[in-house]
Amino acid sequence: MTVHVYVTRAWSCTVRLAVTDPRVLPDAAADLDALLDRVDRLASRFRADSSLSIANARAGRPVPIPRLLADLVKAALDAAAYTDGAVDPTVGRAMRRIGYDRDIAAIRPNGPAITPSAGGRGWTDVRLHRESGLLTVPPGTELDLGATAKAYTADHAARTLYSRYGVGVLVELGGDLAVAGPSPNGWPVHVAEREGGPGPVVVLAHGGLTTSTTTVRRWRRGGRTAHHIVDPRTGLPVDGPWRTASVYAPSALAANTASTAALVLGESAVPWLTSRGLAARLVGADSTVYTTPGWPAVEQKAVA
8 A cells, every 4th residue: 555644743743644646645645744733723721822722721710712722621521430530631731830831842851849739539529511601610620631632633633634535544643543445455553662672563453553652751850850751640641550551443533542541450450451452552661561351463574
């Protein structure tokens, strides 16, 4: 299968669009760029004028929000319910406390030590009325959709572009990958902890594949390394046995929900993934690789 690829940068990550027909690539790329800009204006924590930031600033009061943001919040709440709070969108304040209060490129490389914060189930107090377009953020909390919005957008983009142009489509947003449409021989996908790093190549015919890792988006606080994946129970960056989790699922959103949860769950990640029939590849802190049943068996080659 011949593919035609558009590569750009958005949301501090690499964006890739691949299609099976070169004639649609310019228009499909423009559509993807427009969607990414729209989601950024709606859901960025780093823009004071985003709809999400306005809802956070008015915590405790119902705030009207656009339909797409309501869909993004619903996806985040569904992920929290599925993982029993391991993936919790009400970690916005914890993110700011650990230093992730701006675009990753602008984060101060060093800072004061981070202290734990009280855990809870803040997501259960979020009130979303999709029909009327009203969102109420719980008082004392802030929403951060970073754990799910990127994957949701990858799914949405892949489905929309396939429906619009009728060709095979692959969309990757910083490690969250979704495919839609015909792909006679599947899509070869390089699975790595960081862009350009070593790892196997697997063939993806449908659904989504995501990688969550603590090895990138890192900085220092109090002489210790911090990163962007927070344990909602402590408000601290996760520090478990797994440094990276890659998951295959029917959608990028489902895959990312599981890969993020795996890092938070730590020792219980393997039975949690296995009991749900989720195919995963976990990399331990000591570089040991563990796969759950169903992990794509076709590993074409290892990329050095």
